[in-house]
Amino acid sequence: MSELSVGNSPELLATDLRRFSRSASTSSASSTIDGGAETPSIEVPLDRLSVLDTLENLALSTRINQINYTVRRKGGEIKGLALRQRDRVLRGREEDIDRLKRRFLTSLSRFEAKWEDAQVVSQREKLAFAFGLGNVFASGLLLGAHPEWFHVWYSVQMCYLMPIRIYSYRKRSYQYFLADLCYFVNILLLVWLWIFPGSRMLFLSTYCLAYGTLAWAVITWRNSLVLHSIDKTTSTFIHVLPPVVLHCIHFRLDDDYKDTRFAGAAELKSLNLWEGMLWASFWYAVWQTLYHIFITVRRKEKIKAGYLTSFEWLRRSYKDTKLGLFVNGLPEPFAVLAFTMIQFGYQMLTMIPCPLWYHSKYLSATFVFTIFMVASYNGATYYIDVFGRRFQKELGKLQSDVATWQNGSTPPSPVASPQNGISVAKADQHAAGDDDVDAIDLTDDKENDRPPSSLMATTSAPGTRNKQQDAVEAKKDM
Numbered sequence: 001m002s003e004l005s006v007g008n009s010p011e012l013l014a015t016d017l018r019r020f021s022r023s024a025s026t027s028s029a030s031s032t033i034d035g036g037a038e039t040p041s042i043e044v045p046l047d048r049l050s051v052l053d054t055l056e057n058l059a060l061s062t063r064i065n066q067i068n069y070t071v072r073r074k075g076g077e078i079k080g081l082a083l084r085q086r087d088r089v090l091r092g093r094e095e096d097i098d099r100l101k102r103r104f105l106t107s108l109s110r111f112e113a114k115w116e117d118a119q120v121v122s123q124r125e126k127l128a129f130a131f132g133l134g135n136v137f138a139s140g141l142l143l144g145a146h147p148e149w150f151h152v153w154y155s156v157q158m159c160y161l162m163p164i165r166i167y168s169y170r171k172r173s174y175q176y177f178l179a180d181l182c183y184f185v186n187i188l189l190l191v192w193l194w195i196f197p198g199s200r201m202l203f204l205s206t207y208c209l210a211y212g213t214l215a216w217a218v219i220t221w222r223n224s225l226v227l228h229s230i231d232k233t234t235s236t237f238i239h240v241l242p243p244v245v246l247h248c249i250h251f252r253l254d255d256d257y258k259d260t261r262f263a264g265a266a267e268l269k270s271l272n273l274w275e276g277m278l279w280a281s282f283w284y285a286v287w288q289t290l291y292h293i294f295i296t297v298r299r300k301e302k303i304k305a306g307y308l309t310s311f312e313w314l315r316r317s318y319k320d321t322k323l324g325l326f327v328n329g330l331p332e333p334f335a336v337l338a339f340t341m342i343q344f345g346y347q348m349l350t351m352i353p354c355p356l357w358y359h360s361k362y363l364s365a366t367f368v369f370t371i372f373m374v375a376s377y378n379g380a381t382y383y384i385d386v387f388g389r390r391f392q393k394e395l396g397k398l399q400s401d402v403a404t405w406q407n408g409s410t411p412p413s414p415v416a417s418p419q420n421g422i423s424v425a426k427a428d429q430h431a432a433g434d435d436d437v438d439a440i441d442l443t444d445d446k447e448n449d450r451p452p453s454s455l456m457a458t459t460s461a462p463g464t465r466n467k468q469q470d471a472v473e474a475k476k477d478m
Helices: 002-006 010-034 051-115 118-145 147-171 175-179 181-194 200-220 230-252 255-261 263-267 273-297 300-304 310-317 322-328 334-351 354-359 361-407 424-431 467-476
Strands: none
Touching: 118 147, 118 230, 147 175, 147 181, 147 230, 175 181, 175 273, 181 200, 181 230, 181 273, 200 230, 200 263, 200 273, 200 334, 200 354, 200 361, 230 361, 255 263, 273 300, 273 334, 273 354, 310 322, 310 334, 322 334, 354 361
């Protein structure tokens, strides 16, 4: 200010004003760029600013914009580089995952091919027979000598038999049968054994379901103890062993051990039928709700495409009976509701004798033994009828080949017979008097050689092959 007041010349005054204006605008811009504290600025009248002052301010703004543009451009380049690097890494991981998938599927295909090989099938069935027979022996030994370990024995078998069942059923497109009530009851039993052994309610529910629907299903679905078949042995296992486990815990364990390990069973001194039906109905409602949500509703399109469920199997199997005509004649969703109510009524009916089984160890043992004998008888019927008919078929084939050879000029070529892969040359050896009749393979459990089911005879013509026919044996394995 001292410089402005010294001279009185107009030229000097104008020069000083321009210098002061440039200094003020430069200091204001510097304070803005640096981001520091604001400095006091002196406003100069606009009519005293020159064109040069305005151009200098515009040039400064242009430089700031250039700096911002450069920063954004560099940031965009860095971001693009990072995204390209990420995509490259992810693409490499996806390729690695695809390669691992292809390798796994190839290995699985090789394993399945070996698993279905005739020699492997024969060896597998021999091992399955020995395992099944040893399983029966070990179960009886533990039940009599060490009943406190029987629930462990049951749990261990569940851990390796169920993965085999899941794999085999998924392979044959029967996976929706795995949502049936019998598997749900086994899960309830495992939950009570290892998570909530002190729950009186859960023990009561599991007992009524195991001695009710689960055990009687052996008779209803004609489960058979066929020792060379892992599927049929597993089916008998999941229906018969849960009642045996509960019988062992209730009647075979010491009171002190039961009070400590299974407080829920120790607390239930007597079984009230109405209370048992109430809690069993609660868990039945839970299962039925989950079943309809995840199977009937969410898998509706796949079921229409041909995947079978218990409900669809029953509808098609009993469609010519009075009950089947009634259920199938109802509009949707009343058909499903009618099936649910019929199944619920069947469950309640099979629970009525449960108080008798619970209060008498002799009646309980007799009932469980009877269920096991029914499964064994069904298995014996399978061996005698199915294998006997297959053996007769093989003998008929051998006789036909011998007659053809004797009446013709050339012996039959050693090609595989469509029945079970036995060559005609081998058939000639048997027909010529070879005493090695055991060489005929009777363990090849093929679907075409199984006896026709009276249930499925109403759903398909003889000789046809479809998923309903395949499911007959699968449902017997439930």
